Each structure stands twice: as structure tokens, then as C-alpha cells.
Amino acid sequence: MLSERVGKIKPSPTFAMDTKAKAMKAEGIDIVNFGVGEPDFDTPDHIKEAAIKAIRDGFTKYTAVGGIDPLKDAIIEKLKKDNGLDYTREQIIVSCGAKHSLYNIAQACYGPGDEVLIPSPYWVSYPDQVLLNDAVPVFVKTEEKDGFALRPEALEAKITKKTKALILNSPSNPTGGIYDRKTLQAVAEIAVKHNILVVADEIYEKLVYDGHEHVSIGTLGKEIKELSIAVNGFSKSYAMTGWRMGYAAGPKDIVKAMTNIQSQSTASPASMVQKAAIAALTGPQDSVGMMRDEFDRRRKFLVQGLNSIDGISCFTPAGAFYAFPNVSALYGKKAGSRPINNSRDFALYLLEEANIALVHGEVFGDDNYIRISYATSMETIDKAIKRLREAVARLA
Numbered sequence: 001m002l003s004e005r006v007g008k009i010k011p012s013p014t015f016a017m018d019t020k021a022k023a024m025k026a027e028g029i030d031i032v033n034f035g036v037g038e039p040d041f042d043t044p045d046h047i048k049e050a051a052i053k054a055i056r057d058g059f060t061k062y063t064a065v066g067g068i069d070p071l072k073d074a075i076i077e078k079l080k081k082d083n084g085l086d087y088t089r090e091q092i093i094v095s096c097g098a099k100h101s102l103y104n105i106a107q108a109c110y111g112p113g114d115e116v117l118i119p120s121p122y123w124v125s126y127p128d129q130v131l132l133n134d135a136v137p138v139f140v141k142t143e144e145k146d147g148f149a150l151r152p153e154a155l156e157a158k159i160t161k162k163t164k165a166l167i168l169n170s171p172s173n174p175t176g177g178i179y180d181r182k183t184l185q186a187v188a189e190i191a192v193k194h195n196i197l198v199v200a201d202e203i204y205e206k207l208v209y210d211g212h213e214h215v216s217i218g219t220l221g222k223e224i225k226e227l228s229i230a231v232n233g234f235s236k237s238y239a240m241t242g243w244r245m246g247y248a249a250g251p252k253d254i255v256k257a258m259t260n261i262q263s264q265s266t267a268s269p270a271s272m273v274q275k276a277a278i279a280a281l282t283g284p285q286d287s288v289g290m291m292r293d294e295f296d297r298r299r300k301f302l303v304q305g306l307n308s309i310d311g312i313s314c315f316t317p318a319g320a321f322y323a324f325p326n327v328s329a330l331y332g333k334k335a336g337s338r339p340i341n342n343s344r345d346f347a348l349y350l351l352e353e354a355n356i357a358l359v360h361g362e363v364f365g366d367d368n369y370i371r372i373s374y375a376t377s378m379e380t381i382d383k384a385i386k387r388l389r390e391a392v393a394r395l396a
Contacts, residue, residue, distance in 0.1 A: 008131040013124055013363040017347075021357035031351075032384040034358040034372040037173060037322065039239040041294075044287040047238060050279035054272035063268040066259040067094025067247070071274045074281040075247050082205075083216040085230065087249045093258050094277075096269050098203045098233035098246035101258075103129050105199055105229055105248065108257035110135035114164035119150050120365035121324065123173045123201070135164065139365060144315050144326070148177035152186040159190070165197040168217065171204040174364045174371040175324045176299075176317020178208060181215045188217055188224040198228040203246075204320040206237040206288050209296045212318045226251060236321075237288050238280045245269060245277045295321045298374040298381055305385035306372075309392050321375045324361070328368035333395040340395060343367045354391040356384055 018036040025031045054060070066072075072092045079085040095101045106129045110116060114135040118126050119142050127137035140158050142148045155166070168187065170179040179187070191198050198217055205214045218225040233246030248258065299317060306314040306325045314325035333340050335353060340346050343360035347370060350356040361369030374381060 005132055005134065009128040014359050017351075017357055017359050021351070024351075024355070024357075030355055032356045032376075032380055032387065034356065034374075034376065034384060037236075037320075037373050037375060038241045039236060039291060039321070039375050040377065041239040041287075041291055043239050043243070044280075044284075046283045047240065047276045047279045050283075051243075051272045051276040054275035059271050059275060061271060063271050063274060065263045065268050066255070067092065067269060068271075068274050071278050074278045075249070078281050079230065079249055083202075083230070084219045085216055085225070085249065088252075090252045091255050092247060092249050093255050093262065094245070094247045094269050094274065095258075095262060096246070096266050097235065097244045098201065098231050099125060100244070100262075100266070101231045101233070101246045101248040102126075102199065102201065103132075104258040104261055105231070105254070106130060106133045106135075107261045108254055109197060110164060113162055115160060115162040116164060117155065117158055117166040117196070119148075119168070121148065121172075121174055121361065121369070122167075122365050123169060124363050126167050126169075136162070138163070142177075147318070148172060148175040148315070148324075149179050149183050150187060152183075152190060155187060156190055159194050159196070163194065163196055165199055166191060167199045167201065169201040170214070171208060171317075171319025173204065173320055174322050174359075174361075174369075175315065176320045176322050177315075178212050178318040179215065181213070181220075184215050184217050185220055188220045191227055192221070192223045196227065198224065199231065200228055201231045203231070203233050203236050205232065207292055207295055207321060208319040209292075209299060210316075210318060214319070229254060234277055234280055237291075239287075239291065240276070240280065243270075243273050243276060245273050295374065298376075298378055299323070301378060302372065302374045302381050302385070305381070306388075309385075309389050311392055311395075312388075321373060323372045323374060324364075324369050325372065326368050327370055330392065330395060335391075335394050343370055346370060350388070350391055353394075354387045356387055356391070 021031045021033045072089045110133040112134040115138045116130045120139040130137040218228040229250030231248045234240040303314050311329040347360035359371045
């Protein structure tokens with residue numbers, strides 16, 4: 001009774017690990033959860049109050065499918081001020097989270113046989129969204145020595161007559177890598193040369209460190225802007241994961257198609273959440289800076305701790321709130337009779353024997369690594385480093 005496409009995909013492994021960790025915690029086990037990418041901060045009060053006011057004012061009905069005009073205007077102003085991008089209302093769509101925006105793009109733009117380029121390591125939903133639309137994910141390997149950014153020659157080598165799009169995530173989940181302006185310019189030139197759509201997932205744009213600059217690829221010229229779609233949302237910058245609110249900005253024809261698709265799926269996003277989103281964009285931004293500074297503090301502490309453990313080496317992430325340590329030096333070892341031959345073995349060992357939940361790198365496209373989310377307290381990170389050190393010391 002099930003469709004063929006269902007067999008092409010799997011449940012999100014990040015949520016699967018989080019669910020297992022929470023089940024163990026419910027049993028009374030002291031779990032350190034590094035699995036899910038969710039800020040541990042609360043949504044700022046002025047955003048909450050805007051939603052409460054909307055409910056009390058009766059703003060609880062359907063809205064326009066692609067979002068209300070005041071929110072579109074706030075997004076337009078944000079994109080102009082923060083990103084140097086100029087769009088009109090017809091070029092904006094508001095959806096139920098950035099993931100929903102990405103799926104709408106996939107529905108509107110990918111078809112049978114289309115090839116979609118995905119730099120690897122990658123966020124787990126990218127290939128599955130491609131597969132759900134009968135297109136073909138094509139992975140382009142990136143290297144730690146390059147900051148996990150695409151080499152232009154590696155990108156060019158993967159392009160064929162079937163290439164339709166490139167998904168670009170900067171800052172990156174899972175690596176924390178960032179594309180600098182020079183690399184983005186090279187990518188933009190290749191995209192224009194081959195007429196490839198660039199889907200720019202910028203959900204972590206506010207979380208950059210060490211003086212790095214977030215650059216939107218659409219600012220690098222008229223031609224690349226016409227070929228790019230900027231995707232963003234409120235989950236990471238404003239600690240609004242459960243509110244489910246995201247948006248995309250791009251060419252009018254694509255946005256119109258996305259809106260038509262959305263009209264037949266979710267229709268409009270939640271009305272009161274749209275009011276909250278306006279408050280997020282137009283209200284005080286001090287909470288964003290506070291969260292970024294705290295994530296930066298945790299980042300430094302975590303990376304230093306990871307690099308102090310024999311057999312683990314960790315690239316210093318320049319953005320987002322993930323560390324992506326290389327643990328391949330531990331492969332071939334055992335914990336008693338338990339072999340550690342890959343990232344999955346190591347992740348399960350840590351969960352079951354050290355009560356640390358994280359995600360194995362295989363699901364992100366690189367089995368040499370594991371992903372750790374430092375969107376948790378310093379106390380939790382300190383506890384986890386100690387447990388991790390002890391767990392690694394037991395391997396022989």
C-alpha cells in the first residue's frame with residue numbers, strides 16, 4: 001500500500017538519537033545529550049508576548065498562504081540590512097520552519113532524473129528531500145583541511161547535463177564550517193556558468209565566531225542572485241525551534257510555485273507565530289548576541305577538551321553550534337569484547353556505556369567523525385568531556 005518513494009528515505013537520525021536518549025533519561029539514567037541541534041535558551045519574552053497578544057486580539061484565523069504582508073516586510077528589511085539583499089513581497093514565502101521552506105523548494109524545482117549537488121558532510125535532510133522528489137543526490141566531498149568548504153574544481157567535476165541545483169549550507173551543520181567570500185565567489189561563477197540553482201541555507205548566519213563574516217551568495221552579482229534562493233528561519237537565532245517558522249527569498253516564479261504547493265499542503269503558517277516572528281525581527285536583538293557569546297564560550301571549552309583526549313582531533317568550528325571531531329584513530333579498538341569499527345559503533349558505545357548521546361558521522365556523509373551539539377550548558381559539556389575521556393581510556 002505504500003508508495004515507492006517511502007522506501008527511499010529514513011527517519012531523521014538526529015531526532016532518532018534524541019528520542020532514544022530521552023527514553024533512557026525517562027528511565028532515570030543520567031544522560032548527557034549532545035544529539036539534537038536545539039538552543040537550550042528560552043524564547044525571548046518580547047517574542048512570547050507578541051504571540052500572546054495576537055491570541056488575545058483574536059488573530060487566530062487563516063492568513064495568506066505565503067505569510068502576512070507585515071511579516072514579509074520585516075523579512076525584506078532584515079535581508080536588506082543584514083545581508084545586503086533586495087527583494088519584494090512577491091519574492092518572499094513564509095513557511096512552517098526552514099526545513100519546510102527547503103522541502104517546498106525541492107517540490108517546486110526538482111524532478112525525476114535531476115541531479116542535486118550536496119557538499120559532504122551534509123545535514124541529514126538534504127539527500128532525503130531530494131529523493132522524495134524523485135531526483136538524485138550527488139555528493140561532493142569536502143575536506144577538513146579546507147574548512148569543509150567546497151573546492152571549486154571538485155564542484156565542477158561533479159556537474160553534468162542533469163545537474164539542476166546545489167545546496168549550500170553556511171555556517172554548516174554538522175561541521176561548523178563557513179564559506180568565505182572568495183570561495184563563494186568561485187562557487188557563484190560556476191553556478192552561473194552552468195545555470196545551476198543555488199539553495200543557500202543560512203539558518204545559522206547569526207552564529208559566527210572569531211571575526212568570520214557571513215556572506216549571502218546572492219550579493220555577489222545580479223546573475224547569481226537570479227539563480228539563488230536564500231533560506232532562513234527563527235529556530236536557531238531566536239530559540240524558536242518549536243514555533244516552526246521559516247522563510248525563503250528568491251526568484252518570483254519559484255516563490256509562486258512554492259506558494260501554490262504550500263497552499264495544497266500546510267496552507268498558511270500559524271497566524272500568531274507570524275506575529276511573534278515580526279517581533280523577533282523588529283524587536284531587541286540583544287538576546288541574539290548573548291546566545292552567540294555563550295555558544296562561543298562553550299565552543300572553545302568543548303574543542304579544547306576534545307583535542308586533549310588521545311585518539312580524538314577536532315576542527316575548530318567557525319559557526320553554528322556543532323563540533324565535528326575526527327574519531328577514526330579509535331577504530332579497530334575494543335571495549336572488552338565490544339569492537340569499535342566505525343562511527344556508529346562508537347556512538348552506540350558512548351550512549352550505552354558512558355551515557356553520552358551524540359550522532360555518528362556516517363549519517364552526515366563521513367564515517368570518520370561524530371557530531372556534538374554544544375547547545376547545552378557548560379556544566380553538561382564538562383561532565384561529557386570527563387565521561388568521554390574515561391570511555392576512550394577503556395578502549396584497547
